[in-house]
Amino acid sequence: MANLDHIFHSLADGTRRAVIAQLANGPASISDLAQRHHMALPSFMKHIRVLEESGLIGSKKVGRVRTCTLEHDRLTAVERWFNDQRAIWESRHRNLDSLLTRLGGDQS
Amino acid sequence: MKPKLQFDFLVDMKKNTMMIRREYAARRQLVWDCHTKSELLDQWFAPKPLTTKTKSMDFRDGGHWHYVMIDPNGPEYWGRMDYKKIRPIDNYTALDGFSDASGAVNPDLPRSEWNVTFSDQETRTLVENVVSYQSAEALQKVIDMGMKEGMTSTLERLDELLAVLSTRSA
Numbered sequence: 422m423a424n425l426d427h428i429f430h431s432l433a434d435g436t437r438r439a440v441i442a443q444l445a446n447g448p449a450s451i452s453d454l455a456q457r458h459h460m461a462l463p464s465f466m467k468h469i470r471v472l473e474e475s476g477l478i479g480s481k482k483v484g485r486v487r488t489c490t491l492e493h494d495r496l497t498a499v500e501r502w503f504n505d506q507r508a509i510w511e512s513r514h515r516n517l518d519s520l521l522t523r524l525g526g527d528q529s
Numbered sequence: 530m531k532p533k534l535q536f537d538f539l540v541d542m543k544k545n546t547m548m549i550r551r552e553y554a555a556r557r558q559l560v561w562d563c564h565t566k567s568e569l570l571d572q573w574f575a576p577k578p579l580t581t582k583t584k585s586m587d588f589r590d591g592g593h594w595h596y597v598m599i600d601p602n603g604p605e606y607w608g609r610m611d612y613k614k615i616r617p618i619d620n621y622t623a624l625d626g627f628s629d630a631s632g633a634v635n636p637d638l639p640r641s642e643w644n645v646t647f648s649d650q651e652t653r654t655l656v657e658n659v660v661s662y663q664s665a666e667a668l669q670k671v672i673d674m675g676m677k678e679g680m681t682s683t684l685e686r687l688d689e690l691l692a693v694l695s696t697r698s699a
Contacts, residue, residue, distance in 0.1 A: 426665040433542040502672040503547075507538045510549050512576035514536065517563055520573045521555040524563075 427475035428499055436460070437468050444478060444491035451480070451487045535655070545662040552653045560654040561618035561647055567594065575599070579606075584632065590615055595632045609634055610643070620646045625660075638674060639667035 431437050436458055443449060443457070455465040469489065472478045477496060480489045537550040553560050563569045567583035575581040575598040584595040594610040609628035615621045626640030634640070644659040662668040 426669075429542040429545075429665050498672055503540055506547060509576040510538060510551075511536075513573060514551050516573035516575075516577065517553065517560075518534075520563060520569065521553055521559060524555075524559060 428477060428496075431472050431475040431477055434468070434471075436465075437472055440468065440472060440489075441477060441491065441496075444489055448488050448490045451489060454489065534653070535650075545665055545668050547660045549658045549660065550655065552650055552655050554653055556652075557618055557647050557649055557654045560656060564645065564647075564656070565615075565617075565621070567596075570594070570596070584630075588612065588615070593632075595628065597630070605630075618647055620644070637670075639663060639670055641671075 432441070439458065440454055443454065451465070451469060452462070454469075455462050458465060469478070469480070472489075473480060476492055478489050479492055480487050482488075534552040534554065535550065536552070537548065539548040539550075540546070541548070563573065565588050567586040570586075571581045571583050573581075574596070578601050579598045580601075582597050582599060584597065586592075586594045586596075588594070590612060592612045594612070596608055596610075598606045598608065600606070607628045607630055609626055609632055611624045611626075611634075613622040613624065621643075622645070623643045624640045625643055627635040627638045629635065639662055642661045644661075646657045648655050648657075662671070
């Protein structure tokens with residue numbers, strides 16, 4: 422099971438979330454990712470290390486190019502749970518809308 | 530044409546918190562009643578296709594709501610909300626947790642704190658519910674339990690999750 426503390430810390434940053442979103446489309450090299458974020462390589466590497474430590478991404482060096490890959494499994498548990506919570510609340514809200522209409526609360 | 534009702538679902542990673550904000554096309558007193566009277570809660574609280582049944586309710590500071598959400602396929606999920614502070618018709622705070630049929634709270638599972646605020650938005654009512662867990666470990670326990678019990682669905686859309694996460698924690 423993923424360590425939520427690490428995952429939360431990883432995802433609590435805009436750059437790191439953007440990297441995750443990008444990697445969802447497929448693997449990418451670190452220099453390619455850094456360029457898209459207009460960031461100097463050293464500071465960008467810090468983000469990559471945080472993501473690697475959380476297990477959200479993995480990387481592999483072939484020749485002089487290091488390529489990052491999204492580790493889908495690590496995200497799944499957290500992802501499912503928040504999505505489920507959202508779905509639960511959406512369903513509740515729809516139920517309550519109908520109840521309010523039945524009670525004559527709809528003023529529009 | 531009806532105005533679109535606002536709905537926000539925001540996750541704050543640093544505070545282990547979810548904020549659920551929703552507008553209703555009804556006056557505040559009625560929306561408050563729906564949140565605080567068992568005969569009304571029973572009609573909307575459980576997500577479909579589950580239904581809600583109140584075992585007992587005592588809506589006051591220090592009181593509680595003991596309820597069950599019933600899955601048409603059999604499983605029943607007992608819950609207990611312990612009310613802390615109630616300020617009609619503005620706000621209430623409570624601890625929500627898993628319980629058993631006798632109303633005993635499951636001590637092994639973390640409870641979440643609810644802070645629910647009601648306010649007027651022209652002809653509508655805005656309800657803002659901040660649901661917080663004490664720590665990332667507490668949240669992890671609840672998530673692990675959900676996995677084990679198979680209570681989770683198969684929604685796996687990364688873009689939806691990222692939309693949810695890309696909020697206040699940035």
